[in-house]
Amino acid sequence: MIEQDKHNEIAQPLSVADLPKAYEPGSVEAKWYRFWEEGGYFKPRPNPARKPFVISMPPPNVTGALHLGHAITATVEDSLIRYHRMKGDETLWVPGEDHAGIATQTVVERLLAREGTDRHKIGREAFIERVWQWVHQYKSRIQDQHRRLGASADWSRERFTLDEGLSKAVREVFVRLYEEGLIYRGERIINWCPRCMSAISDLEVNHVETPGKLTYVRYPLKPVEGETETKYISVATTRPETILGDTGVAVNPKDPRYKDIVGRLAILPLIGREIPIVADEAVDASFGTGAVKVTPAHDPTDFEIGLRHHLPQIQVIGFDAKMTPEAGVYAGQDRYEARKNVVADLEKQGLVVKVEDYTVPLGHCQRCDTVIEPLISKQWFVKMMPLATPALAAVNYGLIKIVPERFTKTYVEWLENIHDWTISRQLWWGHRIPVWYCDTCGEMTVSREDVTTCSHCGSEAVHQDEDVLDTWFSSWLWPFSTLGWPEKTTDLQRYYPTSVMETGYDIIFFWVARMVMSGIHFMGTIPFDTIYLHGLVRDAKGEKMSKSKNNVVDPLEIMDKYGTDALRFTLATSSTPGNDMKLIEERIVGNRNFANKIWNASRFVLMTTAEVGGGVPTLQEVQPRTLADRWILSRLNGLIQNVTRLIDDFQLGEAGRQINDFFWSDYCDWYVEIAKVQMQGDEEARKSTTGILRAVLDQSLRLLHPFMPFVTEEVWQYLYRTSEPDTRLWPASALIIAPWPQADIREQDEQAEQEFALVQEVITRIRDARNQMNVESARRIPALLVVGDAINMFEEQTPLIEFLARTEKPQLYHTLDQKPEQAMSLLAGNVEIYLPLAGMLDIGKELERLDKEIAQAQQEVGRLQGKLANQNFVTRAKPEVVEKEREKLAAQEERVARLQARRSELAG
Structure with a gap:
């Protein structure tokens, strides 16, 4: 019994006369999406007998417009x-x-700038209100674009990382981690954007390979007793301006070149500061000279070296990217201006050894493209190692599977070498850090609730921390905060842990691994049991899409032009887990054609079988009568097994490709054509063939639905509404909830598949021969088949061979003592095929045509041979030109040989 359909107009019976001649995605997609959403089909349907299947959609930025990253994510997850x-x-x-955080604040700040103002002029409260106005205006845009993609998400449960529930979760997590000693405030080196004036996460840094210079500089050594001549140690640097902040020189302790000077002092050029030479394992002895300058305040590795060797931290570049007073005479200069001046001054002192071209992986702010500056700053941090250890164990002990498996190593290596996480941002938009400072006693209060009085001295002179939390601090809680945590909601109890976290491999560190950490720490169990990582979508040349390259593809334009199903099927079948894919327009066109093929074939089936009753039978109800019937049902059964296994193994691309091959080739090109013959038989033949046509179409549409939801729902509704007026007999009210096909091992008919494969090969070989001989398509040709012991099977298949290969009734032989004269001989498996040439063409005219063609080809051979025998040509022409002429000669000689062989066969 199907559920009561809320949309009665869609449930009404139809006539095949209502079937449009062509499939128009634009008239179908919005209709069915509205039908599904309004009908509640996206909501979970309680089934206590089965474990829930839950996915948390990776939340797109509220600033975002749909791009291909969203499209492939939505396609995979929706499938x-x-x-x-x-x-x-x-x-x-x-x-x-x-x-x-940064992206949204940047957008609104640009709007304010166009109005002649900025956030500082209007104040924090007014600025936040302005951002909320912008969010309310644009937040629905990305939702509606996901609807265009067919995303069957439960929009009634839609969440936003700044809504009340998630804000409560964020504050609970901050306070709890602080109480556990896992959040602290301290001075460490971080990524700083001088334009955004904020710390930014590693994910918000784009590393761009940039042409630069590697400058080799000599540092004088402080003389020791007995030295009469100045000695030097040379270092190589891509950032000469940071020399001003050096507090040491480091070498590898295993480097024999420097073992005698470790512990000595060097004199810092231009500044004159004495700095020690230390030995540290972090130094790469193969880089530059093997000795590196140590600037703890401006490089993460140097910062760690500095801590190990107790080196001072001297900041010579400020948060505005200008040189600080510590830079001496260079103070106030832009960092790049100072670089030029420092190098010039070093050259004047004869301290520059050489300058080499060098490619530098420069970090740029993802939002404004400013080159980031590593700086020491007082920020809030999370201690990651205590959180990382259980997350590491979850994967090592198989509690979480990563697809593809090779990313397990990447995950493990990152967690084993994890650094503390900078979570504070110098922004106004975001979750404000729940810490209040007392202006009276100087103490701070960390609280789940807003603070109005100091918890230490009772003073009302308190102010909240100005900074907000990193955007990722809210999204790492996503799998459980979206289900109502920290409240013990029904959804949280039923749907956590979730099932699959599907996202791009590029954020496995910054988001996926952190979700595993938070889930285990706060919920006591893993947040999902499978991590599925898809690759990036690149352009047809394999290049990353970017506005600067003008190669960005807008998925909305593709859907408008080719239909959503074509885009989805292309994204699904062009990719494999973890590998980047090329988006080639020809593939999208091909999959648009596939959607049309589905429509046209279905329309033909429905119209052909319109007068035959019986509805849409199940696979168990159909009655195969012929070899072709048994073959198509066996092929379908095998397909169901394979596709089910492949989707369970997250091999969506291969699953989609196999469905395409089956539907286009086995069903449309073979069985539908065979059905034209079988439908000419008696009433029983027509009924059984109709039943199989409908049943296989029904099951194929179900298999295709996760990939191509719109065209399949449209066709499926027509299938049932034109052939089964009684809706009580339908398997469901809509394809979206129709039961998934079930394979039956009893339906696997290997004998039928082997026998019919031989028949297919015979037909194909005859068709190829017709094409080769340019036989008119309407002309029937004689055919002799030597089939051995399969004579009874082929006797039953002669009507199909006649129809599909356009032959006269084939003459079948068990054996044949003498090959027919003037006949083309072919082999299909162990079947010998003889096609009398006289029945295919006028031999006399064909011989005459071949003689002319052979003569022309031989004339061309002679011309080329003469040209290549000319030594003046061979010695004076470019080698590639000579080689091209030789290739032409070889091709013509091969053509002559083929033509002569064909003439010999015709002449007997």
């Missing part, structure tokens, strides 16, 4: 969700958006 929904799982896909 999995639709598959599990059809399998009967209690399925939930939780959607939401990220407040995107």
Whole structure:
């Protein structure tokens, strides 16, 4: 019994006369999405007998417009969700958006700048109100674009990282980690954007390979007793301006070149400061001279070296990217201006050894493209190692599977070498840090609730920390905060842990691993059991898409032009887990054609079988009568097994490709054509063929639905509404919840597949021969088949061979003592095929044509041979030109040989 359909107009019976002649995605997609969403099909359907299948949608930035990264994420996740929904799982896909701290603040600041003002002029409260206005205006845009993609998420559960519930979760986590000693405030080196004037995360830094210079500089050694001549140690640097902040020189302790000077002092050029030479394992002896300058305040590695050797931290570049007073005469200069001046002054002193071209991986702010500056800053940090250890164990002990498996090593290596996480940002938009400072006693209070009086002295002179939390601090809680945590909600109890976290491999560190940490720490168990990582979508040349290259592809334009199903199927079948894919327009066109093929074939089936009753039978109800019937059902059964296994193994691309091959080739090109013959038989033949046509179409549409939801729902509804007026007999009210096909080992008919494969090969070989001989398509040709012991099987298949190969009734032989004269001989498996040439063409005219063609080809051979025999040409022409002429000669000689062989065969 199907559920009561809320949309009665869609449930009404139809006539095949209502079927449009062509498939128009624009008239179908919005209709079905509205039908699904309004009908509640996206909501989880309780099924206590099965474990829920849950995905938390990676929250796109609220600033975002749909791009191909969103498109492939939505395609993969929606395919999995639709598959599990059809399998009967209690399925939930939780959607939401990220407040995107820096990105959103930057957008609104640009708007203010165009109005002639800025956030500092209007104040924090007014600025936040302005951002909320912008968010309310644009947040629905990314949601609606996901709807365009067919994303069957439960929009009634949509969450936003700054909504009330998630804000409560963020504050709870901050306070709890602080109480546990895992959050602290301290001075460490961080990524600083001089334009955004904020610390930024590693993920917000784009490393760009940039042409630069490697400058080798000599540092004089402080003389020791007995030395009469100045000695030097040379270092190589890409940032000469930071020499001003050096507090040491480091060498590898195993480097024999420097073992005698470790512990000595060097004199810092231009400044004159004495700095020690230390030995540290972090030094790469193969870089430059093997000795490196140590600037603890301006390089993360140097910072760690400095801590180990107790070196001072001297900041010579400020937060505005200008040189500080510590830079001496260079104070106030821009960092790049100072670089030029420092190098010039070093050259004047004869301390520059050489300058080499060098490619530098420069870090740029993802939002404004400013070159970031590593700086020491007082920030809030999370101690990561205590959180990372259980997350590491979860993967090492198999509690979480990573697909593809090779990224397990990447995950493990990162967690084993993890650094503390900088979580504070110098922004106004975001979760404000829940810390209050007392202006009276100087103490601070960390609280889940807003603070109005100091918890230490009772003073009302308190102010909240100005900074906000890193955007990722809210999104690392996503799998459980979206389900209501820290409250013990019904959703949290039922749907946590989730099932799959699907996202791009490029954020496995910054988001995925952190979600594992937070889930284990706060929920006591893993947040998901599978991490599925897809690759990046690149352009047709394999290059990363960017506005600067003008190669960005807008998925909305693709959907408008080719339909959503074509884009989805292309994204699904062009990719494999963890590998980048090239988006080639020809593939999208091909998959648009596939959607049309589905429509046209289905329309033909429905119209051909319109007068035959019986509805849409199940696979168990159909009655195969012929070898072709048994073959198509066996092929379908094998397909169901393979596709189910492949989707369970997250091999969506291969699953989609196999469905495409089956539907286009086995069903459309073979069985539908065979059905034209079988439908000419008696009433029983027509009924059985109709039943199989409909049943296989039904099952194929179900297999395709997760990939191409719109065209399949449209066709499926027509299939049932034109052939089964009684909706009580339908398997569901809509394809979106129709049961997933079930394979039956009893339906596997290997004998039928082997026998029919031989028939297919015979037909194909005859077709190829017709094409080779340019036989008119309407002309029927004689055919002699020597089939051995398979004579009875082939006797039954002669009508198909006649129809599909355009032959006269084939003459079948068990054996044949003498090959027919003037006949083309072919081999298909162990079947010998003879096609009398006289029945295919006028031999006399064909011989005459071949003689002319042979003569022309031989004339060209002679010309080329003469040209290549001319020594003047061979010695004076470019080698590639001579080689091209030789290739032409070889091709013509091969052509002559083929033509002569064909003439010999015709002449007998």
